[in-house]
Amino acid sequence: GAYVPAMADESIIVKQQGTIFLGGPPLVKAATGEIVSAEELGGADVHCRTSGVTDHYAQNDHHALQLARQSVARLNRVKPMQLDIREPVEPLYAAEEIYGVVPKDSKQPYDVREVIARIVDGSEFDEFKALFGTTLICGFARIHGYPVGILGNNGILFGESAQKGAHFIEICAQRKIPLVFLQNITGFMVGKQYEAGGIAKHGAKMVTAVACAKVPKFTVIIGGSFGAGNYGMCGRSYDPRFLFMWPNARISVMGGEQAAGVLATVKREQMEAQGETWSAEEEAAFKQPTIDLYDKQGHPYYASARLWDDGIIDPADTRTVLGLSISASLNKEIEDTKFGVFRM
Known part of the structure; x- marks a missing residue:
């Protein structure tokens, strides 16, 4: 040292x-x-x-x-400018209004466009494929004058949402436009109907696009970040230049209640196979330690203490933090992107 x-x-x-x-x-x-x-x-x-x-x-x-x-x-170097940078314009809505936009209950839905309107220049958002795959919001905007492509969750990811996301990421990578991911995701949709519809290959397209894109990527976890949804929305393993969390965020392989439910189902089937019974009270007592563990280890302070992110930020500071992050990332020239195979 x-x-x-x-x-x-x-x-x-x-x-x-x-x-x-x-x-x-x-x-x-x-x-x-x-x-x-x-x-x-x-x-x-x-x-x-x-x-x-x-x-x-x-x-x-x-x-x-x-x-x-x-x-x-005194470094005597010029930052390579590959972006069409404009004069910054303040959003039409106060950043502090985010506190009222995002509900305290993480299970309560809200429109991520309300968050976007409070972090982008002039609250102007040019939405991409607005009527298709509506649980994923994609579009172009500017943050402190820098052009960005934004992806924000408005629900679980279906096959259509994943295809839309992959398409949008490809466009931004080709045009060398930085990507901003606003994560509030429980994962990809599961079930017989969706497996038959190719959710695995459609989800893989989006994950592949995220993994291959060489443009600067920035992730803000504004709610939940669970399961493979974390991959599709540029989690830590997918090389975002910066990843920040809001204080209300939660991150884990799956939600605590879902994990406890899976373990309880397996336990119940084992007991029934042995001819034993299991009361509702016993099941609740069995599930509670798992729920408590997930609540503890999914907390943003737990994650930040282990360097799973680059810090917990005040939601009202999101615009400023992203602007500084984008500026810092431009010290490196944006590379060309080469994508892998997309299964059709």
């Missing part, structure tokens, strides 16, 4: 906070018998005044950030 600042172009160290050494005070004492404090061994004064390991002496954290900005400003 001590070699990292020594190998950097420029290093900043904070007075009476930062220390750099190959071996700390306990190791020095054990190896040589010398008794020395961390500050005396490798503090800011040592490395800025004597050793020369660091280049900039910061009085505090605020000063360190100021010095870092100055260093970045």
Whole structure:
């Protein structure tokens, strides 16, 4: 670790906070018998005044950030601009209205367009295939002047929704337009009718499109993120440049009640095969620990603490956070996209 600042172009160290050494005070004492404090061994004064390991002496954290900005400003590089950037326009609706748009009960449906209207420039949203696959909302907009393609959930993903999503992602990848995913998804539709209708291959088209798209991708989990729906809506494994969660978000393989229901069904069938009975009270007691576990491990704080996301954000800050994220992503040139095979 001590070699990292020594190998950097420029290093900043904070007075009476930062220390750099190959071996700390306990190791020095054990190896040589010398008794020395961390500050005396490798503090800011040592490395800025004597050793020369660091280049900039910061009085505090605020000063360190100021010095870092100055260093970045001297990089002498121009950000490659491949997008048609316009002057930003504030949304027609206040960002704080999102608090009233999104219900407290995650099971209660709402129109994701109401969220989109409060984060995009001028609240202008050019919807794509508005009458087809209506449980997935797709369309073009701008955020802080940057063109984006937005995908937002308005219910479970059906075959039509997945095909629409794959089509839209292909268009954005071809045009090199960044993608924004607003996740509130329980998964893909299941059942005999939908399996026969090809939900697996249609879902695979959308997942393939998400996985292959080389444009900058940004995900905000604004509600639930469950099962394969997480894949289709660009979860962490699908390489979004940034992934943020709202405080009301939940993420897991499936909902706690669904998981408990599956386990209870298996348990009940086993007991019935053995000629045993199982009361409703016993079943509820069996399911509760699973529900509690999913509630705990599906919480955004649990996920964020394990770096499954890039932070929990205030819903009212979503527009600002996405604007900064898009700007940061443009330091890298947008690559061409090559898609795999789409099963027809």
